[in-house]
Amino acid sequence: MSMTLQTRQVDGITILDLSGRIVLGEGSVQLRDAIKELVSKGQKHILLNLGDVNYIDSSGLGELVSAYTTVKNAGGELKLLNLTKKVHDxxxxTKLYTVFDVKDDEATAVSAFSAK
Incomplete structure (x- = not known):
């Protein structure tokens, strides 16, 4: 099962709803391209909804870190939302939980952007 990606806007925040697997190959490239495109359009508040992501491999983790760095270097913020137990663990x-701002509730996550 490959990864699918839907983009939507809530209060000026770009939310990427991801589902499937973020793994070496198609899933990680899709995520990278989506992040680069959003940043190039000036959308710098990005929320990755991982509620339907059931598996991330090491290259998928690398993509998450890369996405975080890309957005941060552009002066923006990237947060994670709705981690499954597997992804949370x-x-x-990997100690990446301390790097990412992780939220369990979409409304809380969206308001966390405007608080800054």
């Missing part, structure tokens, strides 16, 4: 094990 993966971020804990």
């Amino acid at each position: 993966l971020l804990q094990i």
Whole structure:
């Protein structure tokens, strides 16, 4: 099962609803391209909704870090939303949980952007 990606706007925040697997190949490239396109359009508040992502491999993790760095270097913010237990545990094990701003609720996540 490959990754699918839907983009929507809520209060000026760009939300990417991801589902499937973020793995080496198509999934990670799709995410990278989407982030680059958003940043090039000046959309710098990005929320990745990972509620339907059931698996991330090491290259997928690398893509998340790369996306975070790309957005941060452009003066923006990237947050993660709705982590599944598997993805949450993966971020804990790799200590990346401390790098990302992770939210469980979309309304809270959206308001966290405007608070800055």
